[in-house]
Amino acid sequence: MLNRREFLQTSLVGSSLVSLKSFGPGFLARTALAAPTADAPGAKDTILVVIQLTGGNDGLNTVVPFKDPLYGKYRPTLRLPENQLRKVNDELGLHPSMTGFAELLQDGALCIVQGVGYPNPSQSHFRSMDIWHAASTKENLTEGWLGKALHRLNNAPAFHVAMANEPNWLALQGGPFKVPALSSLEDLQFRLPAATGADRRAQRDIVESAVKRPAENPLLQFVQQTALNTYENTRRLREIGRNYQPKVPYPQTGLGNRLRLVAQLIEANLGARIYYVSLDGFDTHAAQANTHANLLAELSNAVTAFFRDMAARGHRDRICIMTFSEFGRRVQENGSRGTDHGSAAPMFLISGRVRAGIVGAHPSLEKLEFGNLKHHTDFRQVYAAVLEKWLGIPSAGILDGQFTPIDIFRS
Amino acid sequence: MVLQQRAAADPRWAWQPYRPDPKRPWNLKWAGHLYRRAAFAANWHELQQAVQDGPEATVQRLLQPGPNQAAFDRQMDELAESIAKANNQLHMRAWWLARMLRTPFPLVERMTLFWHNHFATSNAKVNNVGYMLQQNRTLRRYALGSFADMLQAISKDPAMMVWLDTNLSKKGKPNENYARELMELFSLGIGNYTEQDIREAARAFTGWEIRNGQFYFNRNEHDDGEKTVFGRTGRWQGEDIVRLCLEHPACPRFLARKLFRYFVSETLEPSPELLEPLAQRIRETNYHIGEAVRMILTSNIFYSEHAYRGRVKSPVEFAVGLIRALEGQPSALALANALENVGQRLFYPPSVKGWDGGPAWLNSTTLLARNNLAQALTSCEDPQFGSRCDPVRVVRKYGRNTDEEVLDFFLDLFLQGDVSPEVRTRLADYLRQSAQFRWPAYWSERDRHEHRIRALCYLVLSQPEFQLD
Numbered sequence: 120m121l122n123r124r125e126f127l128q129t130s131l132v133g134s135s136l137v138s139l140k141s142f143g144p145g146f147l148a149r150t151a152l153a154a155p156t157a158d159a160p161g162a163k164d165t166i167l168v169v170i171q172l173t174g175g176n177d178g179l180n181t182v183v184p185f186k187d188p189l190y191g192k193y194r195p196t197l198r199l200p201e202n203q204l205r206k207v208n209d210e211l212g213l214h215p216s217m218t219g220f221a222e223l224l225q226d227g228a229l230c231i232v233q234g235v236g237y238p239n240p241s242q243s244h245f246r247s248m249d250i251w252h253a254a255s256t257k258e259n260l261t262e263g264w265l266g267k268a269l270h271r272l273n274n275a276p277a278f279h280v281a282m283a284n285e286p287n288w289l290a291l292q293g294g295p296f297k298v299p300a301l302s303s304l305e306d307l308q309f310r311l312p313a314a315t316g317a318d319r320r321a322q323r324d325i326v327e328s329a330v331k332r333p334a335e336n337p338l339l340q341f342v343q344q345t346a347l348n349t350y351e352n353t354r355r356l357r358e359i360g361r362n363y364q365p366k367v368p369y370p371q372t373g374l375g376n377r378l379r380l381v382a383q384l385i386e387a388n389l390g391a392r393i394y395y396v397s398l399d400g401f402d403t404h405a406a407q408a409n410t411h412a413n414l415l416a417e418l419s420n421a422v423t424a425f426f427r428d429m430a431a432r433g434h435r436d437r438i439c440i441m442t443f444s445e446f447g448r449r450v451q452e453n454g455s456r457g458t459d460h461g462s463a464a465p466m467f468l469i470s471g472r473v474r475a476g477i478v479g480a481h482p483s484l485e486k487l488e489f490g491n492l493k494h495h496t497d498f499r500q501v502y503a504a505v506l507e508k509w510l511g512i513p514s515a516g517i518l519d520g521q522f523t524p525i526d527i528f529r530s
Numbered sequence: 531m532v533l534q535q536r537a538a539a540d541p542r543w544a545w546q547p548y549r550p551d552p553k554r555p556w557n558l559k560w561a562g563h564l565y566r567r568a569a570f571a572a573n574w575h576e577l578q579q580a581v582q583d584g585p586e587a588t589v590q591r592l593l594q595p596g597p598n599q600a601a602f603d604r605q606m607d608e609l610a611e612s613i614a615k616a617n618n619q620l621h622m623r624a625w626w627l628a629r630m631l632r633t634p635f636p637l638v639e640r641m642t643l644f645w646h647n648h649f650a651t652s653n654a655k656v657n658n659v660g661y662m663l664q665q666n667r668t669l670r671r672y673a674l675g676s677f678a679d680m681l682q683a684i685s686k687d688p689a690m691m692v693w694l695d696t697n698l699s700k701k702g703k704p705n706e707n708y709a710r711e712l713m714e715l716f717s718l719g720i721g722n723y724t725e726q727d728i729r730e731a732a733r734a735f736t737g738w739e740i741r742n743g744q745f746y747f748n749r750n751e752h753d754d755g756e757k758t759v760f761g762r763t764g765r766w767q768g769e770d771i772v773r774l775c776l777e778h779p780a781c782p783r784f785l786a787r788k789l790f791r792y793f794v795s796e797t798l799e800p801s802p803e804l805l806e807p808l809a810q811r812i813r814e815t816n817y818h819i820g821e822a823v824r825m826i827l828t829s830n831i832f833y834s835e836h837a838y839r840g841r842v843k844s845p846v847e848f849a850v851g852l853i854r855a856l857e858g859q860p861s862a863l864a865l866a867n868a869l870e871n872v873g874q875r876l877f878y879p880p881s882v883k884g885w886d887g888g889p890a891w892l893n894s895t896t897l898l899a900r901n902n903l904a905q906a907l908t909s910c911e912d913p914q915f916g917s918r919c920d921p922v923r924v925v926r927k928y929g930r931n932t933d934e935e936v937l938d939f940f941l942d943l944f945l946q947g948d949v950s951p952e953v954r955t956r957l958a959d960y961l962r963q964s965a966q967f968r969w970p971a972y973w974s975e976r977d978r979h980e981h982r983i984r985a986l987c988y989l990v991l992s993q994p995e996f997q998l999d
Contacts, residue, residue, distance in 0.1 A: 259655050260655075261654050261655045270886075274889070274890065274893050276894055276895045278895075293881050295885075296893065297871075297875055297880075299895050299899065300871075307895070309901065309902070310905045310909075311905065311985075311988070312905055312908070312981075312984055312985045314970065318967055321963055321964060322960070322988075322989060326989065329993050329994055332952065336839055338889070342842070342995075342997045342998065345892045346994055348894045389894060390894070
């Protein structure tokens with residue numbers, strides 16, 4: 120069946136646009152405006168899954184420059200031995216926990232953007248997280264980049280699949296509606312005041328028939344259409360909640376469970392373009408080695424399972440997973456076998472349509488800035504690529520300033 | 531879908547007072563409409579009284595403080611004080627909801643909500659419950675009074691000064707944030723000023739600071755040189771800039787358009803000609819908002835198909851209206867939490883532009899959340915809400931006994947009968963069929979009866995018409 124977007128693409132892009140515009144305001148003009156966006160790269164109902172690594176991930180022990188003699192010098196106890204790394208090339212290797220990511224790389228689905236940060240980096244968790252969330256270094260930040268993006272995504276829902284007591288992240292603020300936080304499919308079930316099966320069926324029948332009556336008021340039609348979608352969605356979600364069989368097993372971890380829920384929501388086809396998930400615990404000031412290994416294993420295993428599950432359902436080229444953390448960590452380890460707050464770090468993007476491999480040089484271990492790695496790529500260049508090339512919406516007005524999208528997606 | 535239309539109403543007719551006639555009789559439909567816009571929906575008693583009293587007397591009553599207003603306000607002020615001391619933002623949100631749920635003067639709360647969206651300030655940045663409550667009090671104080679006084683007061687309001695950085699604006703380094711939004715969002719609208727006007731005006735607000743939680747004018751940080759704003763030159767102070775905005779011809783028109791959208795329609799784009807009489811009234815009364823609101827609520831256009839069901843209820847309007855209609859008293863804390871997933875967090879508007887409103891309120895998750903909230907409130911099975919908003923109680927109170935009586939009662943109470951005969955038939959069918967269902971064996975006759983009443987109430991609330999204002 121031809122969906123609306125495909126319809127627009129086949130019928131409106133090209134010469135017919137000009138003539139349609141002359142009809143003036145109203146429906147046709149609006150569709151005509153929508154058409155170029157539909158034609159933009161990545162606009163075909165692509166999905167973005169953002170994974171926030173809360174606490175400041177140690178990028179240096181995530182993507183490791185093992186050939187650099189300075190690495191061992193700065194990390195006397197935390198140094199990861201070369202022979203345990205998942206080699207990316209002759210100089211770089213992924214943390215030994217990240218077998219899944221190494222496979223995704225082989226598979227052409229993992230892009231590693233090196234040296235990402237922003238000028239005059241803040242070393243406060245809260246301030247730096249706000250900067251990443253708002254895509255701005257202005258003093259007072261109240262709107263998030265994803266919240267603002269929602270205004271341009273045609274009323275598409277978005278979901279924050281959250282742990283208990285997780286904050287309402289700034290990244291999701293400033294949208295047309297508050298992004299709901301959910302922790303299970305239960306949160307999306309239709310709760311009828313029904314006591315028995317027959318009661319439920321009778322009630323459901325009445326509720327659903329109400330949206331199919333002809334209506335003249337366009338606003339009422341809009342409510343009916345929205346309600347119709349809602350009922351269809353909840354039906355699909357119920358089915359999926361009962362019958363969802365992952366194509367690959369998910370690890371029994373927090374992130375594994377959250378991404379499994381994201382997969383179910385995607386599979387239910389609710390029209391959401393943005394999903395937000397976080398993994399906490401990266402603030403490794405002491406005894407970092409084991410903690411960090413476990414966290415990266417949780418990340419890598421869960422994301423790999425999720426991506427493979429999605430790919431097996433035909434979403435390989437429709438999904439992009441992006442990880443970020445508020446900062447990397449100090450190059451020189453501290454006296455407690457841990458690391459203090461730093462700045463630049465790598466970001467991961469996982470999709471069937473990324474340019475697989477390493478993008479950008481590993482930041483120099485010689486030319487440090489207050490003991491921290493210096494960024495060479497602004498995180499907003501990555502956001503710009505995600506917004507423009509992946510979601511197909513302009514980044515101006517969402518990011519604080521003009522940022523050239525970094526070349527990370529295949530067209 | 532065509533949601534924006536041009537209003538093709540004759541301006542002269544539109545603003546003449548509505549006089550009921552056989553073609554447009556004053557009845558339940560218009561009484562319900564008036565109460566949805568000028569209050570948070572009506573309960574059964576209010577509906578009956580409105581029908582009896584007629585439009586003029588009802589509007590007059592809605593524009594006045596209610597019985598025991600002073601005692602109510604005092605009680606709420608005391609509560610606010612202790613919430614401010616504890617800096618508890620959840621309690622602050624619940625406090626305002628409690629006000630809306632119980633106030634004897636609902637129009638002033640609705641207008642306070644309107645101004646909260648107009649001067650949209652978020653505690654996400656202000657991060658001070660005391661300041662937010664102080665602002666809320668200011669908005670309420672002028673809600674139906676002088677916009678001119680309100681604009682001056684809000685310019686010196688600590689929450690606003692933090693929100694738009696007035697307190698950081700120093701001589702030689704003016705911060706333009708407040709000057710810009712003052713013109714763009716608060717008084718004139720884009721296109722009625724230049725960037726140069728903003729730069730000059732920003733200088734006039736330098737030296738405006740907060741000390742001990744109050745506005746303080748710091749002469750040493752104030753730029754007292756000459757400024758030219760809207761072509762008028764003088765050693766303008768911040769108060770002068772506000773006055774210049776109020777004297778700008780665009781200001782009454784800007785307010786008229788916003789009030790039209792709030793009270794008349796979110797989907798009709800009024801022409802300048804249609805708005806002019808309302809703008810005129812605002813100008814003539816020197817920005818007396820109560821008079822503008824009265825003009826709208828008594829006008830022909832307000833009681834016409836141009837206005838009828840031409841707005842989407844905001845989440846707060848949806849929930850508070852439903853509860854007030856049922857005369858319920860659920861926990862405001864639970865309601866504050868529940869409303870987050872319906873998409874509206876009071877005191878946390880998404881940006882200085884406020885909530886988009888209209889169709890943007892609804893998508894498949896927010897609509898689901900609305901239905902589930904209606905279910906949680908009325909089923910008497912939700913652990914948070916309990917049975918404090920019980921449809922059975924209201925049905926008993928007004929002596930509705932038979933299935934037919936109960937059905938008509940709910941349809942009149944929530945929708946004023948505005949549903950197709952088909953819906954009524956289906957609902958009647960439910961009542962008939964459900965009388966024969968096999969219910970759990972341990973249910974008493976009374977359990978069965980009450981369950982069917984609550985279910986019926988929910989089914990009426992789930993009608994798409996109920997989402998519209």
